[in-house]
Amino acid sequence: MKHAQPRIASIQSADLPESQRAAVLRAIEAHRERPGALLPILHAVQDALGYVPQESLSLIAHELNLTRAEVHGVVSFYHHFRSSPPGRHIVRLCRAEACQALGARALEAHAKKTLGIDFHETTGDGAITLEPVYCLGNCGCGPSLLIDSDKLHARVTPQVFDALVQQARAES
Amino acid sequence: MSAVQCVKVYVPRDAAALALGAESVATAIAAEARKRGIEIELVRNGSRGMFWLEPLVEVATRGGRIAYAPVKTADVTGLFDAKFLDGGAHALRVGAVAEIAYLKQQDRLTFARVGVIDPLSVEDYIAHGGYRGLTRALAMAPGEIVQQVTDSGLRGRGGAAFPAGIKWKTVLDTTSTQKYIVCNADEGDSGTFSDRMLMEGDPLCLIEGMTIAGAAVDATQGYIYLRSEYPHAYRALNAAIANAYTAGWLGTDIRGSGKRFDLEVRLGAGAYICGEETSLLDSLEGKRGQVRFKPPLPAIKGLFGQPTVINNVITLASVPIILYRAAEYYRDYGVGRSRGTLPIQLAGNLKHTGLVEKAFGVTLRELLYDYGGGSWSGRPIRAVQVGGPLGAYMPEAQFDTMLDYEAFAAVGAMLGHGGIVAFDDSVDMAEQARYAMEFCAVESCGKCTPCRIGSTRGVETIDKIRRGERVTENIAVVEDLCNTMKFGSLCALGGFTPYPVMSALKHFKEDFGPLPTHLEAAE
Numbered sequence: 001m002k003h004a005q006p007r008i009a010s011i012q013s014a015d016l017p018e019s020q021r022a023a024v025l026r027a028i029e030a031h032r033e034r035p036g037a038l039l040p041i042l043h044a045v046q047d048a049l050g051y052v053p054q055e056s057l058s059l060i061a062h063e064l065n066l067t068r069a070e071v072h073g074v075v076s077f078y079h080h081f082r083s084s085p086p087g088r089h090i091v092r093l094c095r096a097e098a099c100q101a102l103g104a105r106a107l108e109a110h111a112k113k114t115l116g117i118d119f120h121e122t123t124g125d126g127a128i129t130l131e132p133v134y135c136l137g138n139c140g141c142g143p144s145l146l147i148d149s150d151k152l153h154a155r156v157t158p159q160v161f162d163a164l165v166q167q168a169r170a171e172s
Numbered sequence: 173m174s175a176v177q178c179v180k181v182y183v184p185r186d187a188a189a190l191a192l193g194a195e196s197v198a199t200a201i202a203a204e205a206r207k208r209g210i211e212i213e214l215v216r217n218g219s220r221g222m223f224w225l226e227p228l229v230e231v232a233t234r235g236g237r238i239a240y241a242p243v244k245t246a247d248v249t250g251l252f253d254a255k256f257l258d259g260g261a262h263a264l265r266v267g268a269v270a271e272i273a274y275l276k277q278q279d280r281l282t283f284a285r286v287g288v289i290d291p292l293s294v295e296d297y298i299a300h301g302g303y304r305g306l307t308r309a310l311a312m313a314p315g316e317i318v319q320q321v322t323d324s325g326l327r328g329r330g331g332a333a334f335p336a337g338i339k340w341k342t343v344l345d346t347t348s349t350q351k352y353i354v355c356n357a358d359e360g361d362s363g364t365f366s367d368r369m370l371m372e373g374d375p376l377c378l379i380e381g382m383t384i385a386g387a388a389v390d391a392t393q394g395y396i397y398l399r400s401e402y403p404h405a406y407r408a409l410n411a412a413i414a415n416a417y418t419a420g421w422l423g424t425d426i427r428g429s430g431k432r433f434d435l436e437v438r439l440g441a442g443a444y445i446c447g448e449e450t451s452l453l454d455s456l457e458g459k460r461g462q463v464r465f466k467p468p469l470p471a472i473k474g475l476f477g478q479p480t481v482i483n484n485v486i487t488l489a490s491v492p493i494i495l496y497r498a499a500e501y502y503r504d505y506g507v508g509r510s511r512g513t514l515p516i517q518l519a520g521n522l523k524h525t526g527l528v529e530k531a532f533g534v535t536l537r538e539l540l541y542d543y544g545g546g547s548w549s550g551r552p553i554r555a556v557q558v559g560g561p562l563g564a565y566m567p568e569a570q571f572d573t574m575l576d577y578e579a580f581a582a583v584g585a586m587l588g589h590g591g592i593v594a595f596d597d598s599v600d601m602a603e604q605a606r607y608a609m610e611f612c613a614v615e616s617c618g619k620c621t622p623c624r625i626g627s628t629r630g631v632e633t634i635d636k637i638r639r640g641e642r643v644t645e646n647i648a649v650v651e652d653l654c655n656t657m658k659f660g661s662l663c664a665l666g667g668f669t670p671y672p673v674m675s676a677l678k679h680f681k682e683d684f685g686p687l688p689t690h691l692e693a694a695e
Contacts, residue, residue, distance in 0.1 A: 035457075038458030039441060040439075097593050101594060134614070135364075137364070138365065139525070141223050144191065
C-alpha cells in the first residue's frame, strides 16, 4: 500500500549534481500532469542528460508518489533507458532476422572487433557506445544501423561501418 | 507568385529513403535549382515502397509524375542538364511512376496516398480522398459505424487477425463514461515496416481511422503508442496531429459535429513485448510492460481500467476507406475469411524489397519471385520467415501457400503482420533457431516461467546440438521445451517462439548437427 509522503521541498537525492537535478525537475514539471507520466518523464530526463542517473530515481519517485523500487523497476525494464552515461555517439546495430539475411552477423563481429568492445560498452576514447537493436524498420535494405537519435543508415558493409565510425569520431 | 507555375519535385522523407541518402539529394536539388534561378516546389513525400529505387525522385509533368531513380547527389547536376524538370531523357529515368509494374499490379487501398501526397498537408490529404470516411461516419450512429467495420470483414492486422468489428462492438456496448482508442504502433517484428511507412507517408490516414473509431464507440481520447526506434515517424505523427487540430479535424468539436476526439503520441522504450496489447497498456500507464492475464479483455477493462479499443496501425488506417467506399467495397477483395488487402513487406535477401499491398490470395511464390525478383545475392532462396521473429520458417515446398490467415495456419505457419524475410542458401537454420530462442530470452517480460526460463534453456540446448553433443537426445529436449513454451506461456512471445524453432527443425533438420561439418557445407 502506498501512503502519502510528506512533501518536503528538497528530497535528499544524494550526489545528484545541481544541474542534473534542475533538468530532472524540469522533466517532471513538463509531464507530471499527464496520465501515465513516468515514461514521458524518463524520456525527457534521458533526452536532457543522455541517461537516467541512479541518483535521480528517489526524486522522481517522490514527485510522482511512487516508491524508488517502482521507478527502478521501470527504468531497468526498458532497453532504451540507460543508467550510465553513453559515449559521445551511440551506434545501434540491428541484430534482427531481415538484417541477418543480408550479413548483419558478419557486420556485428566486425563492429565488435574494430571497436574493441562488446554490446553495451563504450570505446576507450569515449567516442562510441555500441548497442544492439532489434529492428529499425529498415528491413528492405539491411544491414541497418542508427547513429544517435535519428541518423539511419542502410546496406551497411564493414567498409561503410568504418567510414561512419570515423566520421562520428571526427564530429567529436 | 511567379508567372509560370513552379514545378513540383518529390523527394521522399521516408526513413528508408533517408537511410539511402534522400536528404542530401533533396538538399542538392534545392541548391541546384537556386543556382540556376529555377523555382521549384520541393515536396517531401512518403516512399512508394520500392527500395531498390530509393531515393526515387519524381517530377510532376504535364504527362503525369515521372520518376528518376535511384538518384545520388552526384547525379543532380546531370539531371538538371537533361531537363528532368520537363521529364527529359536521362539514364536514371524510370518513366511514369504509375506505370511501374511493381506498383501497377498492386491493390493499394490503405496505401493509396503513401508516396503520393505531402504527408503533413491536410489540404493535400483531402484532395486525395482523405476525411471522406470520417465525414460519412460523423453522420452515422455509432452502431452503424461499427456495423460497417464488421461487414467489411476487417481483421486485426497486427498479427492476431481478430475481427475488428467485434472488438469495437464490445467497447460500444460498455457504459463507461471514459473510453479510449489506442493504436499499437510498436511495430517490433523484424521484416515489417508497413506501419512505419504509413505513419511517415500518410499519418493523417491513421489519425482519421482513430477518430472514426472514437466516434464509433464514444471514446474521446486516443493514444498512439509508438516504438522509440521510429524517430522519423514520431516527428511526422506529431506534425500531422498539430495540423489536424489547426484544421478542426481533432479537438472539442470536430468540424461542427459536436464530437470530441483528442490524440497524442506516446513513445515506447525499446521493449518488444510492448507490442503485445496488454503489455502495451501497462507501458502506457507508466509501468513495466508486463503481460496481463485475460480476461478481463482490454475492450472491457483496458487502459486505466477503462474500455479500450486497441488496434494495430494498419487496422485503423484501413477504416477510412471502408467508411468512405462502404464495407462491401473492401470486403470484395480477398479470399475466404481473409477479406480486403494486406500491405505485405518484402524484406531480407530479395532483389526488389518493398511494400506490396495486395488482396489476400496472392501466393508466397508470386511475392518472392514476381515482385521480389528472387534473391538479392543471386543464390537460391532456401527459407522464408513470414510473420516476424515468432513466425515459422517456410521451405521452398511451401512457397505455393497463398496469403490467407487460414491457409497459413493449415501449414503450421502464420501470416502475422505480413512481413516476409527471405534467406538464401547460405543460411544456417540451427543458428536461426538459436536466435529465435535468444531473442525470446532478451525480450521476455519475465512474468511466466516457460518463456523466461525456457528460452534460455533453449539457447543452451541448441548450442549443445551445434557442438555435436548427444544430438538426438538434445533435439528431443528442444522439442519438449517448445511444447512447454507453446502451451504454458501467457502470451504470444513465449507461445510462438516455438514456431521458428520447430519449423527450422522440421524442414531443415540437416542443419542440426555438429557445427564444423555444417560450416563447410555452407561455404
